[in-house]
Structure formats: structure tokens, C-alpha cells
Amino acid sequence: MTAKFILPRLRNGFAAATAALLVGAIAMPHAVVAPAMAQETQQKPAIHPQGPASVADLAEGLLGAVVNISTSQTVKGGEGPNAVPMPQLPEGSPFQDFFDDFFKNRRGDKGGGGDEGEGGGGDARPQKVQSLGSGFIVDADKGIIVTNNHVIADADEIIVNFSDGTKLKATLVGTDTKTDIAVLKVDPKGKKLTAVKFGDSNKMRIGDWVMAVGNPFGLGGTVTIGIVSARNRDINSGPYDDFIQTDAAINRGNSGGPLFNMEGEVVGINTAIISPSGGSIGIGFSIPSELAAGVVQQLAEYGETRRGWLGVRIQPVTDEIAESLGMKATQGALVAGVIKGGPVDNGTIQPGDVITKFDGKDVHEMRDLPRVVAESPVGKDVDVVLVRKGVEQTVKVKLGRLEDGEKLAKGEEAKKTPDKAVTTTSVLGMTIGDLDDGARSKFGIGAEVAGVVITEVSPNSPAADRGIAPGEVITEIAQEQVSSPKDVTDKIKALKEQGRKNALLMLASKTGELRFVTVRID
CATH class of the missing domain: 2.30.42.10 (PDZ domain)
Known part of the structure; x- marks a missing residue:
């Protein structure tokens, strides 16, 4: 079966379908003490224990800040994501009555037939579709909660469930589809809240221990532990992909939950998994705090993102292109075009330039540039190092706003002229x-x-x-x-x-x- 990316939000009946819990024990390896050899003159290095002895104290202090998020959405009967169409049965089938009784409860039919069209159309009545996910509190005084955008997308109602059983209705402050982040708000007067803070994901190394807390399969307050398996993963989910990969178990319902370091700081937001079956196989992905913290701050303050914009179209630098441009190494982002009316429409940056460094940050490959530009403040003057016709030079650019640039790009229209023969x-x-x-x-x-x-x-x-x-x-x-x-x-x-x-x-x-x-x- 082909592996697939899954955004681990739990929909409808996954919690009810979970009939048994599998509880496993991890045995720590015992240190092996070898007898000392009389002829040894050099002391052997000490053997350090593998992994933390326990994360109980750490988890106990963080569980109160992690919340379960349940949403409901009203859809027409038979149009839910898990709706099953009325099967086509032969005339006089012995199963006709059974299916009529089942499907009449999802449709507007008073009786049981399917006579108003193939599959039993009828006037569909509204139904509630429910989803489950996770989130965490970042500001206890203001009641600010972070989760994934796909957890609350199209929701009519959002309920936040706390570890002590308290439930509060949440309002949506803002969303960002490019990074799949959403910010919610609850009334802080309704409950004393506990918040966690973002850590520095840049300090996380492959092999560092991390802990995930969330609501897998509706089992709230679940703690799993693992390590950072890889960094800078691009899973083609958005323009700023830079995921932390971890083997800490992440399942459906974990979406939007925090990934903690061993200091109790949030270094990632659990977002997606690779799974051929829908369950965890030890390959999960988290949005790094380096990217998430700025987005959360903007959404909480403005209700929208305000990203920097350079106003160029770019493409990868291949070995052949690097050779053609006389470059010593295959790196950077090749400028394929400049957007009319954008920040560099004045000739500061030209098509054919290769951008190798932006505001002091190296651009190793094309996908690095959109991310570092978007993370920069609108209106900031930055130095851009580029290679133009084989010569490296530095230019200064004043950044625009990406959201304005997207509107500008949508307004461009092609014009057509009368026909004529071509030589x-x-x-x-x-x-x-x-x-x-x-x-x-x-x-x-x-x-x-x-x-x-x-x-x-x-x-x-x-x-x-x-x-x-x-x-x-x-x-x-x-x-x-x-x-x-x-x-x-x-x-x-x-x-x-x-x-x-x-x-x-x-x-x-x-x-x-x-x-x-x-x-x-x-």
C-alpha cells in the first residue's frame, strides 16, 4: 500500500471506533559492568544512560496548557466527508427494506423509499459533522490558543476542552493557510489558564529528545516521547515547508498539539504524518517554532499575516544553469522574472540574477528564499547578495507586503490582438x-x-x-x-x-x- 501524508485531525467516529488501548512498556537497557583488567592503564569512558530516566515531572507541569479542540460543522444530509451513498439494488432485493430504514435517517424522507431519483435524493436535512484536534495556550491572560488551521477549517462551533474537564467556547482570531496555523481565543475570566512558551527550534539537533502531547483518537492528554529524526523536511504542503521530523507517536487527533523539548518549551506544532494505514508508523512532522512563533504573533495582533515581499519569480539553480552562468557552485535562487509594480521593479534585481544571501542568511536552494523573505518585516531595508553575469554584488532592497503583492499578481491580464501569418x-x-x-x-x-x-x-x-x-x-x-x-x-x-x-x-x-x-x- 502506498504511503500517504495525513493531517492527523480526527473526524466523526474514530474515537468510538477505538475499541482497545495498547499499553506498552519500554525497558531501559541495563549498564553492563565488565571486570577490570589488571593490565589496563587507561580508564574507559563512562557509559551514559540512553534517554531521559523519566518525563513524568515534565509532563505533569505541561498537561494543563494542552487542550483538546472539538468542532462541529453543519452540512446537508449525505454530504458529510464520511457520507455513504445509497447503494443501487436490484428490484425486489431482500436488502431493500434494510437500506431504506438506514438511509431515511440521513435524508429528509418521511417514509423509506428512494423513489425521488436514483440513490434516493429527497430533501436533505442538515447534519452535524464533528472533528477533534489539539492545541495549546500561549497567553493565559488573553486566552490565546494555537492549533492547526485544518483542525478548525469551516467549523460553525469550536469548543476547547481542558485537562480538568472544563469546556469553553472559542472564537477564531485568525488563520494562515500557508503554514496551516490558526489562533483561537477563549474568555480567560471563565477559567484560570496555564500557558507555555515557544522555544528555539533552531537549537534542536537530530537525536534530541522531544515530547508530544495531544488528543489522538479522542484520548485527551496523551503523552508520547521520541527524538528529532530529521530537520528541514519539505513535504510539499505549502510554500514555507521546513518541518521537524520526529518518531514520537503522532496520530489522528494530534493535529495542532505541541512538540516540547526537554525544557518544556514548544519547539514545534504537530501537523502531519506519513502513514499507509492512517496510524502512526513513527514518521511525524511538526511546524518549527522558528516559523510558527512569528505567524502566531501576527495573527494574535492583527488577525492576519503581514509577510515581507521581494516581488520576484524564482526557480531552482540546476547544475547546467550554474555552469551557463559561470557559477562555481550550484546554489541560490534564480530570478526568472520581476513583478511589475513590486519592490524591485526599479531594476535593483533583474531576471537572470542568482540570489545567494538575503539579509545575512544564506540561500542554499530556491525554497529557502520565500521563507526568509516572508519572515522579514514589511518595509525593512535588507541587503541582498546576488550573482549577475558571473559577478557577485550586494544590493539594498526595501521589502513590500506579500499580501499586497498577491492582489497585484491576480490583477494582471493578458491582451490579445488581431490575427496574422507567422514567418x-x-x-x-x-x-x-x-x-x-x-x-x-x-x-x-x-x-x-x-x-x-x-x-x-x-x-x-x-x-x-x-x-x-x-x-x-x-x-x-x-x-x-x-x-x-x-x-x-x-x-x-x-x-x-x-x-x-x-x-x-x-x-x-x-x-x-x-x-x-x-x-x-x-
């Missing part, structure tokens, strides 16, 4: 032509896009191998602009004479989205 030539398995009005109309290319249009791509050609498609536009070759098919052929010829194995092409999509591609010249 073409061939190179590197591509048929290319002038980007005139006819080509723009044929391929729907926006008026702001300039260069040489690709009209055809031969199968099994170097261009096809790189995923180049008709309708894309060559804007640069080897970081030099091209405006005609002759410019393209002349530049490829010059690269051949220089002994280059690859040509670095900047391509624009129909809407102006830019990307760099290396194509084999031979």
Missing part, C-alpha cells in the same frame, strides 16, 4: 518566428511579452526534453535579449563556437511568467 525558422528542435500581431493572436500572448515565439517543438528534440512548448517566447539567450529569429540562430552559433554544451534560454509564458531553461546545443 518561421528552426533551431534546437524548435520552430521559431517573429512575435507579431498574428503570433500573439494565434497563441494568446500578452502585449507585454517581447521576444521570439516558439511555434512548434519536434518530438525527442533537445527542446522537447526540457518541456518547452509551442506558444512560449524566447526573451533571452545567455542573458542577452533576442528580438528576431536571426538573433536566436546567431547566438546559438556563437555559443557553439565558444565550445558551450548548453544554451541558457529565458522563456516567457503567454501571460509573461518567466523561467530559465538549459537546452543541449549538440
Whole structure:
């Protein structure tokens, strides 16, 4: 069975379906004392115990700050996430009465039939869908609670259950879908609250002990222990993936719960697991506190995030691209385009630049840049180290706000012009032509896009191998602009004479989205 990522929120009947609890004991290895050898002259190093002797005192002081979160959502009958459709049965089936009795309770039917359409449509009546998750208190005076966004998504009612049995209704302060974090608030006058604080996840090393507390399968106040298995995991769940991987047992219902270090500080928010069966197999993922703390602070203060924005489109630096740009190492984020009206639309950063350091932080690969930019304050002046045409230089940039940039990007629209014939030539398995009005109309290319249009791509050609498609536009070759098919052929010829194995092409999509591609010249 293929393994899959699961966001461990517990829905509907998982708690009721848990019929037995498995209690295991972990035996600590006994120290083995060997007899001293008379001829030994050097003392052997002491054998240290493996793992903490007990986390009972630590857990006892933290359980009060960890909460169980139950939500309910009203949906139309038969539309819940676990709804079962009415089966199609042969006329006169002996099971007809049984299924009619079962399904009439989820539908608006007064009697039992399914005569109003296939599957028994009827007027569906509202039903309550319930979910369970975890969370933790970070501000006892204000009643601020942190959890996962997917735990409370689309909820009509959110109830926070405390370890002593107290229940309080919570209101939603703010959510961030990019990091899957939500902030809730309860009335602190209704109960004396205990809070925990965020620790520094950057100090956590692979092999450090961690403790997870949560509400797996509805079993509130469950404590599990393990180690940090890996750092900086990217599971493709969002643009800022930087998860801590742990083997501390995380199951359905643990979502939103804290991952503690041995000092009782929150170093992660338990969010996802890999599991072929839905249960823990020792591969869980937590949002690091380095990323979560800033998001929580912004949501609690503003009800929304306020992230830094550089205003560039980026792509990975491959070995071929690094070689084409004359770089000594394959690193950084390649700027494929600059967003019009963005913070660097003034030419400070240009397409073809490779950003290797941002505000003193190294950019080892493309995915590092969006995260460090987003974590920076809006309006901050930062130094950006980049490589431009093989030369390293530092530029200063004033950051914009990401949320404003997203609105700006959505407002961009492509324009079309009347039809006209296209003159073409061939190179590197591509048929290319002038980007005139006819080509723009044929391929729907926006008026702001300039260069040489690709009209055809031969199968099994170097261009096809790189995923180049008709309708894309060559804007640069080897970081030099091209405006005609002759410019393209002349530049490829010059690269051949220089002994280059690859040509670095900047391509624009129909809407102006830019990307760099290396194509084999031979």
C-alpha cells in the first residue's frame, strides 16, 4: 500500500471506533559492568544512560496548557466527508427494506423509499459533522490558543476542552493557510489558564529528545516521547515547508498539539504524518517554532499575516544553469522574472540574477528564499547578495507586503490582438518566428511579452526534453535579449563556437511568467 501524508485531525467516529488501548512498556537497557583488567592503564569512558530516566515531572507541569479542540460543522444530509451513498439494488432485493430504514435517517424522507431519483435524493436535512484536534495556550491572560488551521477549517462551533474537564467556547482570531496555523481565543475570566512558551527550534539537533502531547483518537492528554529524526523536511504542503521530523507517536487527533523539548518549551506544532494505514508508523512532522512563533504573533495582533515581499519569480539553480552562468557552485535562487509594480521593479534585481544571501542568511536552494523573505518585516531595508553575469554584488532592497503583492499578481491580464501569418525558422528542435500581431493572436500572448515565439517543438528534440512548448517566447539567450529569429540562430552559433554544451534560454509564458531553461546545443 502506498504511503500517504495525513493531517492527523480526527473526524466523526474514530474515537468510538477505538475499541482497545495498547499499553506498552519500554525497558531501559541495563549498564553492563565488565571486570577490570589488571593490565589496563587507561580508564574507559563512562557509559551514559540512553534517554531521559523519566518525563513524568515534565509532563505533569505541561498537561494543563494542552487542550483538546472539538468542532462541529453543519452540512446537508449525505454530504458529510464520511457520507455513504445509497447503494443501487436490484428490484425486489431482500436488502431493500434494510437500506431504506438506514438511509431515511440521513435524508429528509418521511417514509423509506428512494423513489425521488436514483440513490434516493429527497430533501436533505442538515447534519452535524464533528472533528477533534489539539492545541495549546500561549497567553493565559488573553486566552490565546494555537492549533492547526485544518483542525478548525469551516467549523460553525469550536469548543476547547481542558485537562480538568472544563469546556469553553472559542472564537477564531485568525488563520494562515500557508503554514496551516490558526489562533483561537477563549474568555480567560471563565477559567484560570496555564500557558507555555515557544522555544528555539533552531537549537534542536537530530537525536534530541522531544515530547508530544495531544488528543489522538479522542484520548485527551496523551503523552508520547521520541527524538528529532530529521530537520528541514519539505513535504510539499505549502510554500514555507521546513518541518521537524520526529518518531514520537503522532496520530489522528494530534493535529495542532505541541512538540516540547526537554525544557518544556514548544519547539514545534504537530501537523502531519506519513502513514499507509492512517496510524502512526513513527514518521511525524511538526511546524518549527522558528516559523510558527512569528505567524502566531501576527495573527494574535492583527488577525492576519503581514509577510515581507521581494516581488520576484524564482526557480531552482540546476547544475547546467550554474555552469551557463559561470557559477562555481550550484546554489541560490534564480530570478526568472520581476513583478511589475513590486519592490524591485526599479531594476535593483533583474531576471537572470542568482540570489545567494538575503539579509545575512544564506540561500542554499530556491525554497529557502520565500521563507526568509516572508519572515522579514514589511518595509525593512535588507541587503541582498546576488550573482549577475558571473559577478557577485550586494544590493539594498526595501521589502513590500506579500499580501499586497498577491492582489497585484491576480490583477494582471493578458491582451490579445488581431490575427496574422507567422514567418518561421528552426533551431534546437524548435520552430521559431517573429512575435507579431498574428503570433500573439494565434497563441494568446500578452502585449507585454517581447521576444521570439516558439511555434512548434519536434518530438525527442533537445527542446522537447526540457518541456518547452509551442506558444512560449524566447526573451533571452545567455542573458542577452533576442528580438528576431536571426538573433536566436546567431547566438546559438556563437555559443557553439565558444565550445558551450548548453544554451541558457529565458522563456516567457503567454501571460509573461518567466523561467530559465538549459537546452543541449549538440
